[in-house]
Amino acid sequence: MSKRNCLVTNDWICGEYVRSRSEELIDATVQHVGITAVSVAIGVAVSLPLALLARRWRFLAAPILGVTTVLYSIPSLAMFSLLLPFFGLSASLVVTGLVLYSLTILVRNILAGLRAVPEEAREAAKGMGYGPLRLLWEVELPLALPSLLAGVRITTVSTVALTTVGAIVDKGGLGTMILDGLDTQFKAQVLTASVLCVLLALAADLLLLALQRLLTPWTRAHRIRTSRFARKADAAPGVGKVAEPV
């Protein structure tokens, strides 16, 4: 009997709610994960060439970092709304906004990673006859990987949180459920969706940490030489640079 009651009395914690509306919760979670994953993937795909440009031509570094930082300080509600005329009420609007936010941290981290590649490694590869593309792909990118992945982790965690604001255009995954819960004063829905959202961020972070360990086994063997920058970024992500967008 008491299980039914929590829906009637509008309790914060309600097992019956989770059971009876699990389908809705799963749909929202799937949408949330989808939007986050697509945004981070596009973010990496856009940041990589930007970081390479900024490294190749020094005079481009300041404008690229400057513009992405300016984008970062625009409030999310405004960002999504400003994109409205271009995309309409669609998931691509939310994804575009999230991609724009992800650029700041990703470009900075990829650039830091590339710049931290030891000159000797580069010279040695050149001496062995590596062309610029092969040098990039087989030497520089792998060595920049710890820093890149540290950036991806920070970005993913904040993107999971930011996706909720997509609720304004009804594409916010769990955020949409949170906002609906406000309209109906349905406490269990708000709390459950919020908790799921935080759990999702933590799960994503752990998953990426495991991936990072898997992809960069050498960082544990010879930490000192190869990943000085990456570890710094890892220990205090984004410190002294930027806040999280809201």
Added chain:
Amino acid sequence: MNAISGAYEWLTTSANWQGEKGVWHRLAEHLYFSGVCLVVSCAIALPIALLLGHIGKGGALAVNISNVGRAVPTLAVLILLTLTPLGEHGDVPTLIALVLFAVPPLLTNAYVGMREVDRSVVEAARGMGMSGRQVFGRVELPLAYPLIMTGVRSAAVQVVATATLAAMAGEGGLGRIITAGFNLQNTPQVVAGAFLVALLALVVEGALVAVGWAFDPMRGRSRMRA
């Protein structure tokens, strides 16, 4: 793009700037929320962070609070607070949420700034016979200043942005123009509101960069570290 020309028209219509729901009133609300919360957050976070930095303890705390903050959706906290009994007190949930989100960047940056001061400089100051208080005031604080100000800037931008989100939970501020536009399905108003909010965030950021530069205790002197 008629939404953009429509937004321009909305912005140039003086009726939209007047009254309870007008731009001026919303802007005043926004600045009031943000200002109060920034001051409160600084009053809470800075003394703690500077003290911890001075004695060199609690680093894990300062950095981890900031990392955890990243994972917590602002919107969720705002709405959760609105649904608690606090929600009956109008602005209170918004004010609490704003402070909650401004504290981590302040804490982390001020702490890291204090710790990144070159230890040999601090040792030298002690060797010259400076007391702990003098080292704090004359050496550590001026050298940590840039990072502390970065934290203040992050916190301020954060607060301005969060105050926008407060509109989704029904409170005032410039975000109301956007959410009201959504409810009326008035895209020009949404875009106009978003433009104003983005502009405000950038102006606040720029103003604080200028303030930080103007008050830099090391301005005109060469820094000890890059």
